Amino acid sequence: MGQTLNRNVARAICISDNKILLAKSKGKCNFYLPGGGIRKNESAAAALIRELKEELDAEALIIGFLGIIENQWSVNDTLNYETTFLFAARIEGSENGYTHSNEETLSFHWTPLDSINLMDIRPECVKDLLLRLSHIYNLSLNTCERF
Template sequence: MKTHLLARAVIQDAGHVLVAQARGFSHTFLPGGHIEPDEGMRAALTRELSEELGLRVEVSRFLGVVEFWWTDRQGQEHYELNHLFSATSPRLRHDLPVASQEAHLSFEWVPLEQLDTRRLEPFPLRNLIREGAAHAWFASAVQ
């Protein structure tokens, strides 16, 4: 089983959340990505957002962790820990398109009530984002 340690951003504006989609896949996910060796989570998220969006994004409050297990198209099993942070940028607004800096990704603003139809993964994030939380989240999609 391959293990992934990830830092992801919950970027919201006016009842919408910014999601990413990899070309050729039907599900969406939050912006961010893998933490490199000798890199902290906030630094990794700041780097990933700069690479993906071409913007300086302010990473703020830690929101929690969501673990997830999945099998890829080749049958390889994956386990991931998504560390979630709130993030903002004055240049990220739901009424403006978001240009991807990486050819394999696209970004879109999704109304909170459409997170299910846009297949946001890991799926526990759908309710956590819609409901918000005053304390750190933990959710699991692992049996």
């Protein structure tokens, strides 16, 4: 194995009206959570707010810290390690389901929670987490509607 790259990122789980916000790089088939790299001397929360402002030209409200996910993969001779700081967040002004990308290489999609099992969401451990969260989210919505 040749080179090793380490990267810290902050990503958001944004759920509104039974939909989750996912990002997609143009020309790629897979989806991932919105967010991006953490700069030197920047907190994960500050990085997430900055990244969402840059990508969506929108203000983000962090609801809470959810945890850390570690992921690794190889591309050619490079081993990549990524540490993801995961937050629950809300994108201000996105309640109508429209989210505009500020970057030509990115698109954003409000995706129904019940269809994420059919999608290529990476890393796979994030997809597994989203499937568990969507089940809990749907249970809590159904429970609340009964009262």
